Amino acid sequence: MDTYAQAISSIIKEQQSIIGPVALEQAKKVSGLEVKGADDVKITGSKKEVLGNLVSQYSKLFGQTSVEVCKEAFQPYKDKIPASEIPDILKN
Amino acid sequence: MLSEDKILTFLKLEQLALDIEDSTKLLEQFLPIVLEELNLSGYPYVFLSSLFIDDEGKIKQTFFTDKVNKQTFREVTKAENLFQNETLFQKGSEWEMKVMYGEAAVVSDVAYFINPSYPNFSQIRSLLLLPIQHARRLSGILILASAKAADTVNAEEIEFGEMITRLVNLSFRLQDTEGSLTKITKQVYEMNAKLHQLDKLKDDFVSIASHELRTPMAAIRSYAWMALHKSDVPLSDKVERYLVRVLMSTERLINLVNDMLNISRIEGGKIEINPESVDILSLAKDVVDEAYNSRGVEKNIHFSILEERLPKVLADPEKLREVMLNILGNAVKFTAEGGSIAVSFFTDGKVVEVSVKDTGPGISKEDLGKLFTKFGRLDNSYTALSTSGGTGLGLYISKSLIELMHGKIWASSEGVGKGATFTFALPIATKEILERVDQFRIRSKGEAKGLEPAAI
Amino acid sequence: MNNKILIVEDDQFLREFYQELFMSEGYLVDVAVDGEVGLRKLLEGGYDLILLDIMLPKKDGLQLLRDLKVQPPKTANGPVVVLTNLGQDAVIKQCFELGAVGYLIKSALNPDQVLQEVKSYLK
Numbered sequence: 001m002d003t004y005a006q007a008i009s010s011i012i013k014e015q016q017s018i019i020g021p022v023a024l025e026q027a028k029k030v031s032g033l034e035v036k037g038a039d040d041v042k043i044t045g046s047k048k049e050v051l052g053n054l055v056s057q058y059s060k061l062f063g064q065t066s067v068e069v070c071k072e073a074f075q076p077y078k079d080k081i082p083a084s085e086i087p088d089i090l091k092n
Numbered sequence: 093m094l095s096e097d098k099i100l101t102f103l104k105l106e107q108l109a110l111d112i113e114d115s116t117k118l119l120e121q122f123l124p125i126v127l128e129e130l131n132l133s134g135y136p137y138v139f140l141s142s143l144f145i146d147d148e149g150k151i152k153q154t155f156f157t158d159k160v161n162k163q164t165f166r167e168v169t170k171a172e173n174l175f176q177n178e179t180l181f182q183k184g185s186e187w188e189m190k191v192m193y194g195e196a197a198v199v200s201d202v203a204y205f206i207n208p209s210y211p212n213f214s215q216i217r218s219l220l221l222l223p224i225q226h227a228r229r230l231s232g233i234l235i236l237a238s239a240k241a242a243d244t245v246n247a248e249e250i251e252f253g254e255m256i257t258r259l260v261n262l263s264f265r266l267q268d269t270e271g272s273l274t275k276i277t278k279q280v281y282e283m284n285a286k287l288h289q290l291d292k293l294k295d296d297f298v299s300i301a302s303h304e305l306r307t308p309m310a311a312i313r314s315y316a317w318m319a320l321h322k323s324d325v326p327l328s329d330k331v332e333r334y335l336v337r338v339l340m341s342t343e344r345l346i347n348l349v350n351d352m353l354n355i356s357r358i359e360g361g362k363i364e365i366n367p368e369s370v371d372i373l374s375l376a377k378d379v380v381d382e383a384y385n386s387r388g389v390e391k392n393i394h395f396s397i398l399e400e401r402l403p404k405v406l407a408d409p410e411k412l413r414e415v416m417l418n419i420l421g422n423a424v425k426f427t428a429e430g431g432s433i434a435v436s437f438f439t440d441g442k443v444v445e446v447s448v449k450d451t452g453p454g455i456s457k458e459d460l461g462k463l464f465t466k467f468g469r470l471d472n473s474y475t476a477l478s479t480s481g482g483t484g485l486g487l488y489i490s491k492s493l494i495e496l497m498h499g500k501i502w503a504s505s506e507g508v509g510k511g512a513t514f515t516f517a518l519p520i521a522t523k524e525i526l527e528r529v530d531q532f533r534i535r536s537k538g539e540a541k542g543l544e545p546a547a548i
Numbered sequence: 549m550n551n552k553i554l555i556v557e558d559d560q561f562l563r564e565f566y567q568e569l570f571m572s573e574g575y576l577v578d579v580a581v582d583g584e585v586g587l588r589k590l591l592e593g594g595y596d597l598i599l600l601d602i603m604l605p606k607k608d609g610l611q612l613l614r615d616l617k618v619q620p621p622k623t624a625n626g627p628v629v630v631l632t633n634l635g636q637d638a639v640i641k642q643c644f645e646l647g648a649v650g651y652l653i654k655s656a657l658n659p660d661q662v663l664q665e666v667k668s669y670l671k
Contacts, residue, residue, distance in 0.1 A: 017537070018284045063278040065285050337561050478560040 004047040007077040008054060012038045014073035015058060015066065026061060030054045052087030059089070098252050101133050105256070109263050115270035118263050123157045126256060130236070131159065135249065137236045138215050142224065142260055144232035158212060158237075187221060192230055196250045197221045200242045205235070218242035220250070222257040226265070234260055291360070298356045302349050309349070313342040343481045350544035351485040355466070358492045362541045363411075365496050365534035369404040369521040370412060372444060373397075376435055379413065383420040383433075393424060394432040402437055405444050406521040406532060411493045414543055415501075418486040419448050419514045425480040426452035426512075443499075444520055449513040455505040463503050464491040494518070496534055551596040551670050552576040556586035556612075557631060558604050562654065566599065569659055570666070583607025593621030597670055599652070601631040602639055610639065613646035629669055 001009065008027075015023035016038060027035045030053045032045020043050050058066040067089060074090055083091075094102075105126060112121050119142070127140045139158030146152045187197035199205070202216050216237045224232035234257045238245070320327070320335040327335070357363050380395050388395060423433045431451040438445040455463070467484045494501045494516050505512040519525060525532075553575050557563040563579055570577045578595070580586035583604040590598065590612070602609035609630065630643045630651040640651050652665055 018288050019281055061274075061277060062281040065278070065282045069285060341561060478562075 003077055003080045004043055005041050007074050008041050009039055011070050011073040014069055026057050030057050048085050048087055052089050055089045094251055101129055102255050105129055115266055116274055118267040119155050122263050123155055127157050137238055138212050139237045141235045191221055191223045194223050198242045198245045215239050220253055222253045224257055224261045302353045305349050309342055309346050347481055348483045351483045353544050354489055357541045361537040364536045364540045365408045367406045367408050367529055367532045370407045370409050372405050373402050379416040379420055383424050387424045391429050393427055396434045398436040400437050402444055404521045405518040406525055407497050407518050415490040415493050418490045423448050423450040425482055443517040445515055445517045447513050447515040451511045454508045454510040455512050456508050463487050550576050554578045554589055554595040554598045556580040557601040558582055583612050587612050587615055591621050593623035593625050596626040598628045599631050600628050610642055627669055
């Protein structure tokens, strides 16, 4: 899995540890993202957009706290992606 | 009876309501559509407003939409400045009576309701008031502002208005429920996020604290040992006794730290169980040897193993070993000099039971229940604690591990002074079970940790 | 007459430590290993000072103090000083309400300090 896919997988897992199976269900609703399991994700759309959409999906249902959780899970991958390729919702 | 076109309009509005995606903003999007359709149906209402009241008749929520010009409709706003009174139903007037009893009312006293500063005030000649009901109580009013006089309102208009009102009511219910649900979901999420964070903090704390504790413990133990065994001056009996006690107490402390770390890991789901087919007889022999060599020999305890042909059991060998060390270690601790410990087995084709019987002080009936709890120290066992290095946590850990391996553990005793028997049972590793061994595997949540060594 | 001290403490090492410490100062020392034995000895009475651990098997320190209130000893006893560890404030307060006059934090005092405290209670 490339960096984006890894980041997405990490975000999904972190959400799972907080809210359970709903996290996976919500991830499956994101267009451009194929999710077979938390460890098995494939990005079929624009990487930056899909990542942003995933965070938005969680944000709609769970509010700002979930965005903070996404940011935390994304942290280790931040340096591996150029700033321009990081969706705004994940920026501080 | 309503004319066909009115019914069609109603059905159309119903479908439009269902088509709105974001239920949390249902009325905001729906009401302008309703006003438009009403205008197109031959009812050129100036504005439409729905007020919702609480049990005391006070207005708690309002929605308002009007035509800015014939084609566009102003967005729904909360009409605080529009309505004159905060509380309806105060004066007992005729319209109030009608509406409270579920009947529509038409009023001409527009100024009673509407602030004359409203831009389209002069266009309004009458107001059609339609009751909104919930659970057989009045929960609000739908107000339709008409440019026509009150006496032009006929039965069909009222009937149509009532149908529209029901639709608005249902939409409001939906919006309200959806709103509550969203709020609750967010609250639950926040609480969980907090708990999750606390959990992580607790793990960090336990890890760091254990490490920090063990460092000075190691120093104390080392120096005490050196003083005892490598002293450059001969030690008096008194000093030797003191140093032995220091060493025993540090050992007790270190065991306690290890046990607490293990419990924290087990309870936090960080322990993995990797089951395989285990030869329990050979493991038992190993553990008995270890128990004998470390403590049994000095107490002159006689060990026996009643050998049998046994099927292999399904267990995680590392965890099973810890459990057996704990049980045998306890037996050694509590058996007096010259006593005996017997290990025996039993199988019924489904499980294998392993029993360890000692000739120690036994356990009373009340105490049997306390055994497998944390710090469930028995009042009769405190005498062994200082000198044995035990922590009172071993059986709780053993029970947790055995149960993670789908087994059972229990104790029995004929009473005080009559020894005790500790038994655990584990499933047999049948071919069928081995085929689905992955179902018995337990992965850790997050980073997996091993167990700290158990003490004998 | 030498002062007579009763030590009610379940941990063997600690109990024997206090015993040795006080005996070397010339006090007469009696011990009890749990709350039941402790109560029995207290009811016989005649101790100039009692060191009472709170967490005891069979009957804890608080319960022992309550029982003492109900039944007076054959011979009067001196003050009761509670042996505690850090963080037992709430229980210590209850002990005071039941008649204890002081407390010693086992893990915080070195032997010199323990002796000093005991001497001050014996005055």
